[in-house]
Amino acid sequence: MxxxxxxxxxxxxxxxxxxxxxxxxxxxxxxxxxxxxxxxxxxxxxSGAFPRFAFPRSNDSVSASYLGNSSSLSCSSLTGENGTATASANCATITATLEGNFSEPQSDLGSEKAHQWSHVNSLSSKLDEIKKPLFDNISKNATDGLGVGRSNVTTRLDGDFRVKIESLQNFSVRKTDDSDVSVEAIGGDSQMKCDIFDGGWVQDLTKPYYPPGSCPYIDIDFDCYKNGRPDDEFLRWRWKPYGCDIPSLNATDFLERLRGKRILFVGDSLNRNMWESLICILHNSIKDRSRVYEVSGRNKFKIQGYYSFRFEDYMCFVDFVRSPFLVKELLLKTANGSENERLRLDLLDETMAAYHHADIVVFNTGHWWTHEKTSSGINYYQEGNHVYPVLDVMKAYKKALTTWSGWVDRYLDSSKTQVVFRGYSVTHFRGGQWNSGGQCHKETEPIFNETFITKYPKKMIALERVLRKMETPVLYLNISRLTDYRKDGHPSIYRKKYNSEEELREAEKIQDCSHWCLPGVPDTWNELLYASLLMEGKGPWRK
Known part of the structure; x- marks a missing residue:
């Protein structure tokens, strides 16, 4: 070859x-x-290179959120016009949990900077930031959740604080008939569109949920219509989150989901305001209203200040128990026959016996912590046998909330009882407080200029810190901002009927700018409670 x-x-x-x-x-x-x-x-x-999260500002702060080991509730769209839910909603969750040692920010509540409400921005699809932090001087805390979902991706931030980033879900609520509203997961998205507690008031001529003067269960102090308030424009407003809608409260559906169960409101007279609102909304949907009645002479709950309404056709109860501080009030008689009031910061109120029997418990506290005795804190607060000669009211408030949260974590079974905490309802006294000439009389429309919105309440900052550390998932209704707009919704002088012009003039000296007329703003709180329970989808609130 x-x-x-x-x-x-x-x-x-x-x-x-x-x-x-x-x-x-x-x-x-x-x-x-x-x-x-x-x-x-x-x-x-x-990795640790993940973008740093900061608390949302007061307006987007932990929305209808689960603080603790849970998720907050935000949707881009839950319902279409006229209460018919047609559009999808983008929901996201970022759940914060405490692991190891977590140090509080350097500044305490007393030195927090002034923060104004501001419009919320959306969460970017790559989660590169959460815009508009709640506290400009707090950088290493994390939000507790801005949506609904599950995926168990955990990222470490500064220190030992971890954020669980849960999958983003789309939700839609479809009103299939007069008695059925369903929440349905329809896929995922990477952008959180809406926080249902961040929005504004829009006129709605279909409001209110029940005609003024039609509900026999409203306290005379809240029944502005019967007390002669001449205007009714304040009733024609609906809360609309930015960029989305929430479903109207379908009373028949609410009752059906509550069938055989009990919802209990615990707190001060502002929670009584909300409780009466819900009774009236549900009562208005019943054809035979004789089937709704107040339960009296009950042996099961022999508790002073306990009120219960039964909806016979649904075998359910809507209850209220008075506990303005959540912790135990004491009235002690001295040797000379006088009485001393004390507040046991380390003991829960005896009304706790009722909490176990409820399927949903809606707590609140706040307004009684502004009274003179609580504010001065002189020989008033007690832990064990120790009576504090002087104790700052915010420190006492945090101690009381810690006692409450510890009891809930230890004794309430979250698989059986849905725990809800309604946030602080803003007051609108001008020219003084309730007992010093403060007024809100002749206010006929909401605030539209956001520069007039007040600073984020320090009580809410303290509350959110306590809720964040809880083991029990707590559904948090942050209604502070939406109430701040509504200077027109208070009873003011219309707390009673007046027999003369002189009585009416005298009434202007002491006005109620804390509570709310019914129908009125608390109807919206219940609307948001309803939407939040649907979005959370637990037990009978599932699809």
Whole structure:
């Protein structure tokens, strides 16, 4: 054989082999590069290099949120016009949990900077930031959740604080008939569209939920219509979250989901305001209203200040128990026959016996912590046998909330009882307080200029810190901002009927700018409670 041919053959074979090697080598390099890219992307999502989260501002703060080991509730759209839910909602969750030692921010409540409500921005699809932090001087805390979902991706932030980023869900609420509203997961999205507690008031001529003067269960102090309030424009407003809608409260559906169960409101007279509102909304939907009645002479709950209404057709109860501080009030008689009031910051109120029997418990406290005795804190607060000569009211408030949260974590079964905490309802006294000439008389429309909105209440800051550390999932209704707009919704002088012009003039000296007329603003609180329970989807509130 010609050696040149042999060499030529070997050369061709080598060329082919070399070519195949180059292709194979390029293929291997491509695979390796792809794996590296995937690895880097995964590392970005779970490493300490993840963008830092900060608390939302007061207006987007932990919305209808689960603070503790849970999720908040936010949707881009729950309902269409006229209460018919047609649009989808983008819901997201970022759940914060405490692990190890977490140090509080340097500044305490007394030195918090002034913060105004502001309009919420959306969460970017890549979660590169949560805009508009709640406290400009707090950088290393994390939000507790801005939506609904599950995915269990955990990211470490500064210190030992961890944020669980849960999958983003779309939800839609569809009103299928007069008695059925369903919440349905329809996929995922990467952008949180709406916080249902961040929005504004829009006129709605279909409001209120029940005609003024039609509900026999409203306290005379809240029944502005019967007490002669001449205007009714304040009733024609609906809360609309920015960029989305929430469903109207379907009373028949609410009762059906409450069938055989009990909802209990616990707190001060503002929660009584909300309780009466819910009774009236539900009562108005019943055809035979004789089937709704107040339960009296009950042996099960022999508690002073306990009120219960039964809806016979649904075998359910809507109850209220008075506990303005949530912790135990004491009235002690001295040797000379006088009485001393004390507040036991380390003991829960005896009304706690009723909490176990409720399927939903809606707590609140706040307004009684502004009274003179609680504010001065002189020989008033007690822990164990120790009576504080003087104790700052905010420190006492935090101690009381810690006692409450510890009891809830220890004694309430969250698989059986849905715990809800309604936030602080803002007052609108001008020119003084309730007992010093403060007024809100002749206010006929909401605040529209946000520069007039007040600072975020310090009590809410303290409350959110306590809720955040709880083991029990707490559904948090942050209604502070939406109430702040409604300077027109208070009873003011219309707390009673007046027999003369002189009585009416005298009434202007002491006005009620804390509570709310019914029908009125508390109807919206219950509307938001209803939407939040649907979005959470627990037990009978599932689809």
């Amino acid at each position: 010609d050696p040149r041919k042999h060499l030529f053959l070997d050369h061709n074979i080598l060329a082919i082999i070399s070519s195949k090697r180059r292709v194979l080598f390029g293929f291997v390099i491509g695979i390796a590069a792809s794996i590296l890219v995937v690895y880097l992307l995964a590392s970005i999502n779970t």
